[in-house]
Amino acid sequence: MWRRKQLVVIIIITAFAMLGIAAITIENEPFKEGVYIEPSEQQSGDIKKGFDYLVNGDYLKSGLNYNYYVLLNGKDKRNHLNRTGKAANVAYNFNLIKTRNSNNLVVPNCLQCHGQEFDGKLVIGLGNTFLDFSKPFKKNDVKGKIARHIMQLVSPSQYQSSRVLIRSFSTIAPYLQTETQGINAADRLAILLVAHRNPETLQWSDKALLEIPEEVIPTDVPAWWLLKKKNAMFYNGFGRGDFGKFLMLSNLLTVSDSSEAAETFTHFKDVLSYLKSVEPPKYPRSIDNTLATRGKAVFNNNCSKCHGTYGDKVTYPNLLIPEHIIRTDSLLFKANYQNPQFIEWFNKSWYANGNYPARLQPFNGYIAPPLDGIWITAPYLHNGSVPTLEALLNSKERPRYWQRDFKQPEYDYENIGWKYEIKDKDNSRKIYNTDKPGYRNIGHTFGDRLNKEDRKAVIEYLKTL
Secondary structure (H helix, E strand, C coil): CHHHHHHHHHHHCCHHHCCCCCCCCCCCCHHHHCEECCCCCCCCCCHHHHHHHHHHCCCCCCCEEHHHHHHHHCCCCCCCCCCCHHHHHCCCCEEEEECCCCCEEEEECCHHHHEEEECCEEEECCCCCCCCCCCCCCCCCHHHHHHHHHHHHHCHHHHHHHHHHHHHHHHHHHHCCCCCCCCECHHHHHHHHHHCECCCCCCECCCCCCCCCCCCCCECCCCHHHHHHCCCECCCCCEEECHHHHHCHHHHHCCCCHHHHHHHHCCHHHHHHHHHHCCCCCCCCCCCHHHHHHHHHHHHHHCHHHHCECCCCCECCCEEEEHHHHCCCCHHHHHHHHCHHHHHHHHCCHHHCCCCCEEECCCCEEECCCCCCHHHCCCECCCCCECEHHHHHCHHHCCCEEEECCCCCCEECCCCEECEEECCCCCCCCEEECCCCCCCCCCCCHHHHCCHHHHHHHHHHHCCC
16 A cells, blocks of 8 residues: 555655746747746745755655555665665655654655656756656555555554545545656646645645546656746746745645644745755766857857856846747646636635745746756656657657656667657557647747757757756
8 A cells, every 4th residue: 555655645746846848949039929927035044954854854744654664665775865864764755754752754755756866866856757647546445445444453553643644645546647657747736635725724625625627737847956047936937926835835735734834834945945056967978069069059049038048148038938939738827727716726825825925827828947957857848748859859850659668768868868669559658649638749849940950059058058
């Protein structure tokens, strides 16, 4: 049961703090139609305290007893975070916390979705694109019910420590299935969690308080290091106001009420400061500097007015690009208008009040993100539908059905992205089918007007960011 619970928790601790990747250039300078995002005042905190709370904190207060965790998963041998004591035996994407009755609990942390191993090393802030949300979960899980009953009989105190997480899992797990592996269901998770919470007290309701739509909309998990440049959060830039309120949203999984949320919130000014300190990893192989210099000129002439400039002169325009220009799959941003009850919930909730309020402000389009570290953030577009930078800049190369190796992945350092196979049909959950709503690889065709040599030069330049 815990392994299934772990999977769902991985799903749940998503990128509530989503950033984004969307547009490059626009013909005839329609970037002028881009909508500037005004900055919001943000709190400042302590970077070291933020990191410590991120990887050791109790922003989730329900989980699995440490001894059960070790029994089911074994002791972690890698200790990527250099933790000490029993915490050293816990995987990087879990925290070890102490409850009020001194129980050692293992709880999931933000690195479930915002950390990924690359070439054997943990890259904190890199979106995890290897999660599998495509496995179906039964609404009436008989085995799970039996396991919970046994746990109640054998270890009632341990069950009590896990009860809240189990409750959330049992309620939302059957409604989280995506069409393919490797993408995230962040918006669906937020919808399911807030639907069962009172907006003002944040107290849980076993019965959904809002109408829940059927679709599960896929997103790619963006990189944390982009946040320092952005004036708004999420792919469509609708997260305004205090970023800390958005960063702590995973707390909805186990929070008891708004008073507990308020205590948790006091730590997120530190977490935000840490996230702003995160830098992208350097490209690990050689770069053709002559070609990259040419690529920089092409980029600055064609891409920079949406995505900013890099190097000695750093700029970022913070533009929202309308649908009729970007033309990528529109299901994600349209859902905000089709389901206004969730926007209304947030904008009257505890999160939208107090000295540091946050709010949601929908837009018909997507934000053009910074491109720092873009070489390591494949697959591309907001739904992860494009496997390589080459295909991003040459839409004719985008595969209709494609599959990458999730067990023994190989990075393509020529085309920049994950190596993949083109398939002739969709007969597996591991195959990305771009015909499906929300999964389409359309739009962002601005690179098509570049010739082959210029595209190659731009890609070489992007390796330097």
